Amino acid sequence: xxxxxxxxxxxxxxxxxxxxxxxxxxxxxxxxxxxxxxxxxxxxxxxxxxxxxxxxxxxxxxxxxxxxxxxxxxxxxxxxxxxxxxxxxxxxxxxxxxxxxxxxxxxxxxxxxxxxxxxxxxxxxxxxxxxxxxxxxxxxxxxxxxxxxxxxxxxxxxxxxxxxxxxxxxxxxxxxxxxxxxxxxxxxxxxxxxxxxxxxxxxxxxxxxxxxxxxxxxxxxxxxxxxxxxxxxxxxxxxxxxxxxxxxxxxxxxxxxxxxxxxxxxxxxxxxxxxxxxxxxxxxxxxxxxxxxxxxxxxxxxxxxxxxxxxxxxxxxxxxxxxxxxxxxxxxxxxxxxxxxxxxxxxxxxxxxxxxxxxxxxxxxxxxxxxxxxxxxxx
Amino acid sequence: xxxxxxxxxxxxxxxxxxxxxxxxxxxxxxxxxxxxxxxxxxxxxxxxxxxxxxxxxxxxxxxxxxxxxxxxxxxxxxxxxxxxxxxxxxxxxxxxxxxxxxxxxxxxxxxxxxxxxxxxxxxxxxxxxxxxxxxxxxxxxxxxxxxxxxxxxxxxxxxxxxxxxxxxxxxxxxxxxxxxxxxxxxxxxxxxxxxxxxxxxxxxxxxxxxxxxxxxxxxxxxxxxxxxxxxxxxxxxxxxxxxxxxxxxxxxxxxxxxxxxxxxxxxxxxxxxxxxxxxxxxxxxxxxxxxxxx
Numbered sequence: 067x068x069x070x071x072x073x074x075x076x077x078x079x080x081x082x083x084x085x086x087x088x089x090x091x092x093x094x095x096x097x098x099x100x101x102x103x104x105x106x107x108x109x110x111x112x113x114x115x116x117x118x119x120x121x122x123x124x125x126x127x128x129x130x131x132x133x134x135x136x137x138x139x140x141x142x143x144x145x146x147x148x149x150x151x152x153x154x155x156x157x158x159x160x161x162x163x164x165x166x167x168x169x170x171x172x173x174x175x176x177x178x179x180x181x182x183x184x185x186x187x188x189x190x191x192x193x194x195x196x197x198x199x200x201x202x203x204x205x206x207x208x209x210x211x212x213x214x215x216x217x218x219x220x221x222x223x224x225x226x227x228x229x230x231x232x233x234x235x236x237x238x239x240x241x242x243x244x245x246x247x248x249x250x251x252x253x254x255x256x257x258x259x260x261x262x263x264x265x266x267x268x269x270x271x272x273x274x275x276x277x278x279x280x281x282x283x284x285x286x287x288x289x290x291x292x293x294x295x296x297x298x299x300x301x302x303x304x305x306x307x308x309x310x311x312x313x314x315x316x317x318x319x320x321x322x323x324x325x326x327x328x329x330x331x332x333x334x335x336x337x338x339x340x341x342x343x344x345x346x347x348x349x350x351x352x353x354x355x356x357x358x359x360x361x362x363x364x365x366x367x368x369x370x371x372x373x374x375x376x377x378x379x380x381x382x383x384x385x386x387x388x389x390x391x392x393x394x395x396x397x398x399x400x401x402x403x404x405x406x407x408x409x410x411x412x413x414x415x416x417x418x419x420x421x422x423x424x425x426x427x428x429x430x431x432x433x434x435x436x437x438x439x440x441x442x443x444x445x
Numbered sequence: 446x447x448x449x450x451x452x453x454x455x456x457x458x459x460x461x462x463x464x465x466x467x468x469x470x471x472x473x474x475x476x477x478x479x480x481x482x483x484x485x486x487x488x489x490x491x492x493x494x495x496x497x498x499x500x501x502x503x504x505x506x507x508x509x510x511x512x513x514x515x516x517x518x519x520x521x522x523x524x525x526x527x528x529x530x531x532x533x534x535x536x537x538x539x540x541x542x543x544x545x546x547x548x549x550x551x552x553x554x555x556x557x558x559x560x561x562x563x564x565x566x567x568x569x570x571x572x573x574x575x576x577x578x579x580x581x582x583x584x585x586x587x588x589x590x591x592x593x594x595x596x597x598x599x600x601x602x603x604x605x606x607x608x609x610x611x612x613x614x615x616x617x618x619x620x621x622x623x624x625x626x627x628x629x630x631x632x633x634x635x636x637x638x639x640x641x642x643x644x645x646x647x648x649x650x651x652x653x654x655x656x657x658x659x660x661x662x663x664x665x666x667x668x669x670x671x672x673x674x675x676x677x678x679x680x681x682x683x684x685x686x687x688x689x690x691x692x693x694x695x696x697x698x699x700x701x702x703x704x705x706x707x708x709x710x711x712x713x714x715x716x717x718x719x720x721x722x723x724x725x726x727x728x729x730x731x732x733x734x735x736x737x738x739x
Contacts, residue, residue, distance in 0.1 A: 068690075172547060174660045174697075177554050177631050192702060209551040210559060250546055279696060280546035282521060311691050324628060324694025325602020325657055328683040332707075333724050335686045344687075346694045379572070379586045379607045409607060410586050433608075434726055 067276045070113045072155040073290050074272030078256075080286075081245035083238060084268035088157025097138035098131055100156040106130060107159040110137045114149040117190070122146040127159060160270060164228055165258035167191050168239060169273075170246040173206065179246070181205035181213070183225040183239070187258040213243040227261075234267040235259070250280035299343070299366055306358040308345060315340025316444040318363035318372040318401065320356075322347050322381050330375045333433055339441030342369045349380045356386065357393035364399050371401050371443035373436060378409030387415040391422060402426045402443050406436035447576035447622040448597065448642040448649075449537060449565065454580050455511040457482040457535070459502065459518060459526045461493050466517040469541075469584050470496070473515065476587040478580045481509040502533030515573070515582045516540040523569060524549045531561040538633070539582045540568035547696065550631035557633070566633025570695070572603040572625035583625065585610070593619035595650035595739070596732060597643035599636055601628050601662075602695070605655050605683060605725060612729025613653070618736050621649045628657065628695030636666035644674055650739060651677045653732050654719070656710055658684030659698040663710035671717040677735050679720045681728040682707045 069077060075085040087104050090113070091097035101108045112124030119125050124146050126137035134156075144151045165188035173180035184202045186194055194201055203225035207213050218236040227235050238259070246254040255273040262268075281287055303310030309324070313331075317339045321327035327346040334341050343363065347355050363369055376386050386407065402425065407415045416429060423429060430436035456473070460466035461483025471494055474480040482497050482505040489500030499505035502514065514530040516523060516538060523542040530538045550569065557564050567574060573583010578592030589607055591614040598613075598620055600606040606625045613620060624639050626632050636654065643649045652674075656663040663682060670678055685707040687693050689700040700706050715721045720735070722728035 172551060172630055174630055175662075175665060177551060177558075179551065208555055209548065210555045247548055250548055252547065277547050277696070278692075279520065279544045280548070283546075309694055311688075311693070313688065321604075323602065323604025324698060325600075325606075325655070325683050326604035326608065328602075328657060328687060328693050328698070329605060329608075329681075329725060331686045332683060336723060341686065344691075344693055377604050377607050377611070379589075379604065380584055408611060409589065432726065434724065 067278055067287070067290065068115045069274040069276065069290060070115060070153070071111060071272050072113055074274035075269065077249060077274055078245060078269055078272055081241050081249065083241050083245060084266070085272070086157040086160055086268065086270065088155055091138065091154045091156050092152065094135055094138045094142065097154055097156050098134050101128065101131070101134045104156070104158050108134065108156050109159050110134065110141060111155045111157070112141050112144060112146060112151040113153040113155055114146050114151055116147045116149050119146060124151060160260060161263050162260050163263045164231065164261040166227060166235070166261070167194070167257045168242060168259045169253065169255035169257070170243055171253045176206060179207040179209055181207060181221065181239070181243070183221060185226050191257065207243070212247070213240055215240055230265045231261040231267050238267055250277045250284060251275060252277050299362060302365060303345070303362045306362060308358060308362060309348065310362060311344040313341050313343050314368065315342045316368055316370040317440050318342045318366065318369040319375070320345050320347060320359045320363065320372065321375040322349065322377065326375060326377055330373065330433070330437070333437045334373065334441060337434070337437050337441050339437070339444055342366055352385060353389040353392035356389035357396050360393050360399055361397050364397060364401070369401050371440045372399070372403045373440035374403060374405045375433060375436065376405070376407050376409070378407070378411060381409070382411045383407045383409060383415030384411040384418055387418040391418070402428065404428045404430060404436050404440040404443065406430055406433050446646050446648045447579055448639070448646050449567070449622065449624070450513060450574055450576055450580040450582060452579040453479070454513050455479045455481045455509060456513045456515055456582055457484055457502065457505045457509065457511045458515045459484045459530065460516065461485060461496065461498060462488050463517065467493055469517060470515065473581050473583070476581040477578070478582060481511050502529050502535060506534040511535065513537040513539070513582060516542060518542060520544040520546070524553045527553050527566060528556060531557055531564045536564050538564065538566045539571070539573050540566065541571060541573055541583055542568070543570040545569050545629070547630045550629060554631050554633060567624065568627045568633060570629040571627030572606050574622065574624050576622040577620050585623070585625070589614055590623060591617070591619040594621040594648045595736060596620050597639070597646065597649040597652045598623040598655070599639040599643070599652065600625050600655035601657050602655060602683060608725045609653055609655055609729065612725060613732060616729070616733040618733050621646060628697050630660065630697040636662050637669045640666060640669060640674060644676060649676065651679070651732060651735055653728060654678055654680040656680065656682040657695070657698050658687050658693065658700050658707050659695070659705045661705065664713040667713035667717040667719065670719060677720065679722060679728050679732045679735065680714045681722050681725055682710045682714070
């Protein structure tokens with residue numbers, strides 16, 4: 067789960083990482099109230115989960131109430147790469163002497179943690195990595211041992227952060243590492259991490275991705291969920307406990323297993339169609355799960371046909387077939403359904419469906435045949 | 446021959462008394478796997494359908510001589526169960542548990558490397574391993590596999606592993622071993638471990654490899670194949686149409702920035718001389734063609 071900047075800053079603050087004083091605002095009036103409370107000048111920042119806000123006009127400096135009104139009014143509702151701004155973060159403007167970059171993430175090939183630190187922050191780190199790779203200091207961290215202050219001190223020196231910033235930065239990086247590990251982040255990134263003229267170091271931005279698998283030990287994540295979904299289809303699917311991702315095609319997809327679901331998207335694409343979604347119903351495809359899946363897909367107005375692709379392993383195909391029939395009794399489905407059923411008890415499953423087949427409920431013998439049929443019906 | 450397991454492998458099931466552990470443990474035994482014990486703290490002395498249950502892995506290993514463990518416990522207990530297996534003398538651990546936090550996986554993996562260098566972990570979040578006719582540890586349905594070789598299969602995805610077995614078995618092409626390495630960010634066993642074992646296994650004549658988006662394991666495997674693999678490899682990579690920045694079901698299946706795309710993986714594999722196919726059916730057909738020509 068990706069956090070908005072303001073949520074990331076609130077998360078950082080839990081671990082003692084210094085951030086600028088500020089608050090969220092959903093209206094111009096709220097923005098004004100925050101600005102009056104924290105004092106001018108303030109920075110008004112669009113809260114969207116996409117990069118390039120500044121260039122799109124989503125970050126503005128305001129010296130007085132009039133400017134807050136003007137900028138907050140312009141930014142709210144702004145469309146930044148398909149993300150409409152509904153919330154602002156208003157914070158005290160900081161004087162900047164230097165901009166650094168710091169992040170922790172998993173180094174998948176080496177199966178260790180990777181710290182990245184640069185004295186050249188403020189720009190996209192991919193650009194720095196491309197044009198000036200020696201400006202980034204990489205630190206490989208053994209997850210068993212972690213990061214201690216001594217190592218962190220050597221690291222900030224090696225990265226050639228300004229002398230006056232080093233001690234504060236070293237301590238902040240240890241806190242950021244704690245936030246990353248104890249806070250179960252896939253990514254904890256600060257860009258820029260700034261040094262002010264009066265020689266304090268703090269986080270001016272926050273990019274945090276949380277590991278959903280760890281949510282059982284983080285009840286505090288609940289508050290982030292309310293704002294998690296911008297896509298109403300995904301919200302509906304999540305409420306029904308489904309693993310769903312909305313896409314913009316016309317063939318609704320239901321498959322068991324993430325790999326097979328991904329592969330189904332690919333095959334639909336190969337035969338000239340476009341998928342409306344990714345949906346993995348997992349191992350137990352009973353009537354409830356199937357009904358919920360069909361319901362979510364049925365609610366998508368773009369869907370013209372539905373491709374149910376099942377390879378029974380643990381999942382028994384006869385149960386899937388019964389599930390589909392039961393689901394159809396409960397939910398009225400607008401689009402034709404094409405099923406491909408293979409694996410455990412496939413013969414029984416096809417037998418169960420046989421008397422019910424019509425031009426709205428179709429079976430095909432292979433994944434490719436079923437994809438072609440579903441795409442033909444959608445186009 | 447087979448890799449990692451064979452007909453003599455003795456297996457204990459950690460979590461045998463749970464619903465899933467019982468179901469899959471008994472299925473594995475019915476397949477012919479030597480399932481010699483179960484471990485559930487506090488339930489030692491009992492049995493599950495005549496399989497003795499022990500309080501700890503150490504006790505189970507001492508009593509049965511098991512060398513492999515099948516870990517079927519919920520995510521919050523899985524890391525401790527894996528370490529307990531290693532401490533108890535198990536050398537091959539299969540963990541099917543889905544949903545383990547990535548940081549726990551990273552710590553567990555490194556603890557194994559540092560303190561138990563002789564131990565191999567398969568998974569977590571994998572379907573397990575099957576050597577048809579000999580040993581099945583995990584959740585793969587034994588009847589879709591065909592004994593006798595000559596194909597080795599290694600896959601990051603569960604259902605696509607079944608699909609691959611199915612595509613070959615219906616054409617009469619058998620498998621030496623089929624390994625599901627799992628779709629998590631920190632897999633205990635990776636493609637190269639399996640490719641290397643298949644390369645050394647005289648009965649494996651060709652390898653089918655199924656990858657997916659995310660990470661760079663397929664690219665690393667391609668590099669390894671280029672320099673070390675003499676046996677033909679057929680590959681399929683799922684997720685060509687996956688959008689960046691979205692986890693496609695598996696915790697490890699995510700395209701970050703320009704990294705981890707299916708196209709980059711397919712290009713790297715093709716460049717290494719691998720037969721890259723666009724869907725599982727095509728990959729199956731290609732493998733059948735290669736085997737029939739041998």
